[in-house]
Amino acid sequence: ESVDAQKIAWLLRKAWTLYSVTPLFRFHRARLTEYARLLSAFIAAEKRKGLAVEVGVELDIKVALTSLADLRGSELDQAALLVQLSSRSQTSSRNSEDKLVWSGWFCSMFGDDFSENVLEDFTCLPLFLSHGAESYTTLVGSWFQKTFDCCFRRLAISPLNLSWMVAMWAGCKLDRAASAVELVFSVPCLSQPLDISYAIHPEDAKALWDTVQKTPGEITQEEVDVFMDCLYAHFHRHFKIHLSATKLVKVSTAVASAHCDGIVKILHSQYLPGVLMLLTELAISQIQ
Amino acid sequence: HLARSLPLSSERDHLRPRIDLIVFMIDIKSKYSLKNVETSLAYVDASFFLGKVCFLVTGVGRVNACSIDTNAVCKLGEAYCSPVLFCELELEGVRVATAQRLLRILQICAGHIPGVSALSFVSLMRKSDVD
Numbered sequence: 237e238s239v240d241a242q243k244i245a246w247l248l249r250k251a252w253t254l255y256s257v258t259p260l261f262r263f264h265r266a267r268l269t270e271y272a273r274l275l276s277a278f279i280a281a282e283k284r285k286g287l288a289v290e291v292g293v294e295l296d297i298k299v300a301l302t303s304l305a306d307l308r309g310s311e312l313d314q315a316a317l318l319v320q321l322s323s324r325s326q327t328s329s330r331n332s333e334d335k336l337v338w339s340g341w342f343c344s345m346f347g348d349d350f351s352e353n354v355l356e357d358f359t360c361l362p363l364f365l366s367h368g369a370e371s372y373t374t375l376v377g378s379w380f381q382k383t384f385d386c387c388f389r390r391l392a393i394s395p396l397n398l399s400w401m402v403a404m405w406a407g408c409k410l411d412r413a414a415s416a417v418e419l420v421f422s423v424p425c426l427s428q429p430l431d432i433s434y435a436i437h438p439e440d441a442k443a444l445w446d447t448v449q450k451t452p453g454e455i456t457q458e459e460v461d462v463f464m465d466c467l468y469a470h471f472h473r474h475f476k477i478h479l480s481a482t483k484l485v486k487v488s489t490a491v492a493s494a495h496c497d498g499i500v501k502i503l504h505s506q507y508l509p510g511v512l513m514l515l516t517e518l519a520i521s522q523i524q
Numbered sequence: 525h526l527a528r529s530l531p532l533s534s535e536r537d538h539l540r541p542r543i544d545l546i547v548f549m550i551d552i553k554s555k556y557s558l559k560n561v562e563t564s565l566a567y568v569d570a571s572f573f574l575g576k577v578c579f580l581v582t583g584v585g586r587v588n589a590c591s592i593d594t595n596a597v598c599k600l601g602e603a604y605c606s607p608v609l610f611c612e613l614e615l616e617g618v619r620v621a622t623a624q625r626l627l628r629i630l631q632i633c634a635g636h637i638p639g640v641s642a643l644s645f646v647s648l649m650r651k652s653d654v655d
Contacts, residue, residue: 392588395553399591424553457593464555481556483589496588 241505243306247341248505252365253373254391254498256519257342259351259358260384265315268301271383275299278379279321298322298334309346309513314361316343321372338368340376345512350520362519363512364388365500391498391519395484401494401514402487403460406438407445408507414438414490415503419467421482432482434471438490530564544634545576547626552583555591565604575642576633577606580622585612607649 276299283297300320307316318341322334342361344351351360366373377388393401406417416435423430448463449455468479486495491507494500502511525540532540546568551557561579568577579601583589601608611622633642 394588395591396593457596461593461596468555478556480559480591481554483553484591 243304244505244508246339247365247508248502250367251499251501252367253370254393254500254515254519255364255366255377255388256391256522257362257364257380258387258523259354259360259362260380260386262357263359263384265303268303272299272301274383275301275319275376275379279375282375296324297337298324304341307341307343309344309509309516310348312348312351313344313346314351314359316341317361319376321368321376338366338372338376340364340366340368340373343512343516345509345516347516347520350523362523363391363516364519389522391515391522393494393496393498393518395496397518398484398487398494398496399464400455400460401492402489403445403448403463404455404510404514405487405489405491405507406436406441406463407449408489408491408504408510409442410438410490410504410506412490415488417441417490418486418488419484420486420488421479422485423482431485432477432479434467434479436467441489529560530567543572543576545578545626545630546572547578547580549580549582550592550597552581552592552594553586553589558592558597562600573604573606575606575644575646577604578626578629579606579608580626581608581610582613584610585615585618605646605650607646 276297279297279299298321300318300322302318302320304316304318308314318339320336321338323337324334341364343363343365344361345363347360347362350362354360366376380386381388402417402419415438417438418436419434421432421434423432444466445463448459448466450459465480471477471479484496487493491504492500492502492511500511500515502508525543548561548564549557550561579597581594581597598608609622609625612618613622629645631637632640632645635641
């Protein structure tokens with residue numbers, strides 16, 4: 237279960253856009269190099285058609301598909317699949333290095349409830365995370381959809397789920413000094429948009445969560461509600477504003493941050509499985 | 525009659541007609557609306573809970589803006605023996621259908637439908653929920 241910090245350093249501190257993906261049909265892990273070649277050809281063809289991503293410099297896109305055996309919850313999960321697009325500018329010297337322009341990875345962290353009901357030819361990797369230009373995401377996404385008959389959908393995160401995240405992550409024990417716990421609210425029904433940012437000292441937030449949580453390792457909806465109500469009550473006492481009438485749009489903790497548009501940043505390797513497990517759950521509920 | 529919360533102002537008590545049905549509106553996007561309803565429930569006479577109260581949850585079309593746990597609302601309905609209706613006010617069709625439903629419930633509560641009392645109607649609704 238412990239994740240090698242070095243191996244996953246690439247995914248920390250990056251803003252990942254989330255998607256849910258339906259099971260892939262007839263995906264074979266042994267054919268990764270072949271798939272990479274096909275995807276590369278597809279991207280080149282789309283570019284020739286005039287759907288160029290970068291205007292001006294002619295970029296040669298190289299595709300790499302890697303299987304990440306360690307990035308999974310249990311043996312029942314499929315190993316994560318990483319797709320990387322790199323460019324080597326044709327105008328630069330022969331010794332120039334490839335520059336990573338886009339990366340995306342499929343993953344399943346303890347998604348066994350979902351995969352056990354699925355037929356044989358299907359591979360379950362319900363969570364997809366992408367980083368880089370959206371045009372590349374669209375290209376890679378359409379190739380996967382055509383080749384494996386799957387469906388990608390943006391994964392939005394509701395205020396209810398964001399409050400679960402902040403309660404869970406604020407309660408995490410961290411050895412290093414943690415950054416503040418921040419919640420951002422968007423106020424509805426105003427002529428001009430108004431955002432309220434509420435920052436809490438991480439130790440205070442953790443102390444509050446510790447008084448609320450009854451069983452370590454278990455979290456209930458009631459406990460999350462009590463935690464949030466305390467934060468709202470505190471704010472109301474000082475500012476006479478009912479945060480509960482606004483929309484929670486973003487939460488930030490030292491462990492990870494998440495935005496309602498479905499964008500997360502994982503900041504700490506220690507709690508990576510927990511974060512991915514929650515995101516996998518969200519992806520699965522969007523698919524079902 | 526619309527009110528933001530209960531209790532109603534006692535100023536107009538003598539002018540107010542008999543209340544046949546109370547609909548508590550909960551906006552799924554606002555936790556505050558749920559808290560408000562929970563506080564207001566304390567001001568309702570127990571006799572109303574014999575079929576003259578119903579909960580209306582609005583905004584259910586937008587799952588991604590959900591700030592309330594719908595299980596909690598269903599539990600609230602069970603606790604107060606009153607039906608919970610879900611609707612999306614932004615969709616005209618649903619809005620009209622919901623209004624028609626509420627009107628029907630109101631007619632029953634006001635005693636305008638012979639043979640059906642508020643209490644019998646509510647137990648009918650509860651039975652169909654369980655099924």
